[in-house]
Amino acid sequence: xxxxxxxxxxxxxxxxxxxxxxxxxxxxxxxxxxxxxxxxxxxxxxxxxxxxxxxxxxxxxxxxxxxxxxxxxxxxxxxxxxxxxxxxxxxxxxxxxxxxxxxxxxxxxxxxxxxxxxxxxxxxxxxxxxxxxxxxxxxxxxxxxxxxxxxxxxxxxxxxxxxxxxxxxxxxxxxxxxxxxxxxxxxxxxxxxxxxxxxxxxxxxxxxxxxxx
Amino acid sequence: xxxxxxxxxxxxxxxxxxxxxxxxxxxxxxxxxxxxxxxxxxxxxxxxxxxxxxxxxxxxxxxxxxxxxxxxxxxxxxxxxxxxxxxxxxxxxxxxxxxxxxxxxxxxxxxxxxxxxxxxxxxxxxxxxxxxxxxxxxxxxxxxxxxxxxxxxxxxxxxxxxxxxxxxxxxxxxxxxxxxxxxxxxxxxxxxxxxxxxxxxxxxxxxxxxxxxxxxxxxxxxxxxxxxxxxxxxxxxxxxxxxxxxxxxxxxxxxxxxxxxxxxxxxxxxxxxxxxxxxxxxxxxxxxxxxxxxxxxxxxxxxxxxxxxxxxxxxxxxxxxxxxxxxxxxxxxxxxxxxxxxxxxxxxxxxxxxxxxxxxxxxxxxxxxxxxxxxxxxxxxxxxxxxxxxxxxxxxxxxxxxxxxxxxxxxxxxxxxxxxxxxxxxxxxxxxxxxxxxxxxxxxxxxxxxxxxxxxxxxxxxxxxxxxxxx
Ligand code: SF4
Numbered sequence: 001x002x003x004x005x006x007x008x009x010x011x012x013x014x015x016x017x018x019x020x021x022x023x024x025x026x027x028x029x030x031x032x033x034x035x036x037x038x039x040x041x042x043x044x045x046x047x048x049x050x051x052x053x054x055x056x057x058x059x060x061x062x063x064x065x066x067x068x069x070x071x072x073x074x075x076x077x078x079x080x081x082x083x084x085x086x087x088x089x090x091x092x093x094x095x096x097x098x099x100x101x102x103x104x105x106x107x108x109x110x111x112x113x114x115x116x117x118x119x120x121x122x123x124x125x126x127x128x129x130x131x132x133x134x135x136x137x138x139x140x141x142x143x144x145x146x147x148x149x150x151x152x153x154x155x156x157x158x159x160x161x162x163x164x165x166x167x168x169x170x171x172x173x174x175x176x177x178x179x180x181x182x183x184x185x186x187x188x189x190x191x192x193x194x195x196x197x198x199x200x201x202x203x204x205x206x207x208x209x210x211x212x213x
Numbered sequence: 214x215x216x217x218x219x220x221x222x223x224x225x226x227x228x229x230x231x232x233x234x235x236x237x238x239x240x241x242x243x244x245x246x247x248x249x250x251x252x253x254x255x256x257x258x259x260x261x262x263x264x265x266x267x268x269x270x271x272x273x274x275x276x277x278x279x280x281x282x283x284x285x286x287x288x289x290x291x292x293x294x295x296x297x298x299x300x301x302x303x304x305x306x307x308x309x310x311x312x313x314x315x316x317x318x319x320x321x322x323x324x325x326x327x328x329x330x331x332x333x334x335x336x337x338x339x340x341x342x343x344x345x346x347x348x349x350x351x352x353x354x355x356x357x358x359x360x361x362x363x364x365x366x367x368x369x370x371x372x373x374x375x376x377x378x379x380x381x382x383x384x385x386x387x388x389x390x391x392x393x394x395x396x397x398x399x400x401x402x403x404x405x406x407x408x409x410x411x412x413x414x415x416x417x418x419x420x421x422x423x424x425x426x427x428x429x430x431x432x433x434x435x436x437x438x439x440x441x442x443x444x445x446x447x448x449x450x451x452x453x454x455x456x457x458x459x460x461x462x463x464x465x466x467x468x469x470x471x472x473x474x475x476x477x478x479x480x481x482x483x484x485x486x487x488x489x490x491x492x493x494x495x496x497x498x499x500x501x502x503x504x505x506x507x508x509x510x511x512x513x514x515x516x517x518x519x520x521x522x523x524x525x526x527x528x529x530x531x532x533x534x535x536x537x538x539x540x541x542x543x544x545x546x547x548x549x550x551x552x553x554x555x556x557x558x559x560x561x562x563x564x565x566x567x568x569x570x571x572x573x574x575x576x577x578x579x580x581x582x583x584x585x586x587x588x589x590x591x592x593x594x595x596x597x598x599x600x601x602x603x604x605x606x607x608x609x610x611x612x613x614x615x616x617x618x619x620x621x622x623x624x625x626x627x628x629x630x631x632x633x634x635x636x637x638x639x640x641x642x643x644x645x646x647x648x649x650x651x652x653x654x655x656x657x658x659x660x661x662x663x664x665x666x667x668x669x670x671x672x673x674x675x676x677x678x679x680x681x682x683x684x
Contacts, residue, residue, distance in 0.1 A: 016535070016538070017531060017532075017535055018410060018411075018510050018535070020510075020648075020650045022629075022648070022650045022651070022652060022653050023650065023651060023652070026652055026656070027629050027630065027631045027653075028631065030248050030276075030631065031248075031277065031292070031294035031295050031297075031298055031631065032294065033251035033252065033255070033297060033298060033301050034252065034255075035252050035363075045651060045652050045656055051638070051656040051657070054294055055294075083531070084411060085410060085411040085414070085444070088410055088411070088444065089346065089441075089648060089650060090345075090346050090629075090648075091249065091344060091345055091346040091360040091361060091362055092248075092249065092362075093249070093252075093344075093362035093363040093364060096362075111411060111414060113414075113444070114414060114415070114444075114446050115346055115360055115361065115362060115446065118361075118362060118365070119362035119363075119364065119365075122362065122364035122365070123364065173233050173234075173235060173378065174231075174232070174233040175231045175232075175233050175235040175376070176235075185260075186364075186368060186376060187260070187262070187367065187368050187371045187372060190237060190368065190371075190372040190374055190376065191371070191372060193228070193229055193237060194372075196228055196229050196237075197228055197237070197239070197265075197372065197373060197374055200228045200239055201239065201266070201373065204239065204241075208338070208475070208478065209471060210336065210466075210467035210471050210472075210475050211241050211336065211339065212268060213268055
């Protein structure tokens, strides 16, 4: 997993609540057996005027100019600003893969779908929860200031305007923070406790043998 | 300390705890399907790791398998990328092993959340995970069951554990008797309508009360299944006689002396009488009417005798805009009576409502009637090969066929439309599935979620009707 320490980037505003993972990456693109290549089909149904299919040349497809990510001001954006319950619905990890592949490193929203939030952490995409009010203000800022950027500092758990004029704090589990800051392989970490897992398992096997075999 | 059912299940699986409360949780059952597993097996291989405990794995291909043309074998999967996923799962299970594998075309193949319980592979007290959000279904058996992403699938394959933080406890208490024509699906939709699609975020839900106790296991599975649509990752029901009778004699359920021991232990899987819940939601079963969704989120739902809501009456600006956008996508005018909504297609299936009881309920409505001329396609997709054969033994396939329904092979089918079964842009569907998101059943398709009875009656009339009055 790629480390996340400090990130400064352009903010793209997606002003809709309850954006589900079907919208983030539609099901026809889940047929891939790889983790990469989903970026061109991020928000496919909103981004293009036609219906996308895997294997098509996305560069040749008609774009929907009204969709925010197609607008010139969002070119190169790496922080997505979203509304409540972002990433609800299906557990598809293709959603954070698509966001990362597109170039996003962080999503800021008042709340997230839990599985999506989990999946994001595992891939080095930082889901940041800010209060509804703060998110509202950020939507205003993005609209008011072309090229609006934010600086995210994971260690300090802060999101700041680049002039340093406003600093917002966010919460994150210490363990998750530690893994992200160091780009740790969670499986490797867990396997350090293989002995404990084996002991737990042996006890369970003795007590409830029907769960095994 | 008085514990909730969730507290007991959680505590019983903690291998170790980090300082911040993150727990390493032991996983008993790992359900695997073709869409969310290939990258996990690939990851294992790249890291040179093996599978920790293969006998925890039960696998099947369901998400993008076709529901017709099975006589053509694997070649019947016209889509090359879908076929690759199905054969990749075959390869992965063959090289790593599993307790059970029901591959495409197998007599016991089916939707992963249908085959687990029906084979007795889902047992009370287990932790059950799967790379699919509707894993919450298995909570009906007093399991701690939740959906995970592909990285976590890999984590479970490699370590038999997951890193997780404990949720808060929510009790959903449903008392009273459900009226005629009102089913578990309506309870689930009514709850989501009440608390919203984020209402359960951060909680584990326990369903209790006389209405839940009165439900069959199928009905409890329907409610637990929809828990994720209420924002909670897991929902559960305590063990009672219904649970135990359902499991008796299932292929993977314990037998003989072990059965007796297991039952004694399972009987303890209920919340203590004075256990504390962080939030309690009460529903009166007698007040629940048949529900139909009108929008693009499961919380956009009303009772059949109501009208499509008017965004003008919504005070909150963000909600108003969301409603207006949903109505535009759905091609609906505000204040339209739900009964007047005409449909093009009907889908009876999905892990929410494709079990034998669902098919019986729908068949009872359809029997001796004909699908309306205006309905282009009405299809029944049984949840598994076993459900299909049981239905055929009971003659339900004939009832559906005689009425003009198509009787298909099992799988997820038009619940998410990864295979050839889908809505065309603008088509409107009465569906027994669980998600009415934009494009869920096909790009531009319009989904109305309803119970099997309501979807069946809509097929006959060509528009929604109130099954309570309609006979
Ligand atoms: S039936 Fe639908 S919701 Fe259920 S597992 Fe299949 S795709 Fe997911």
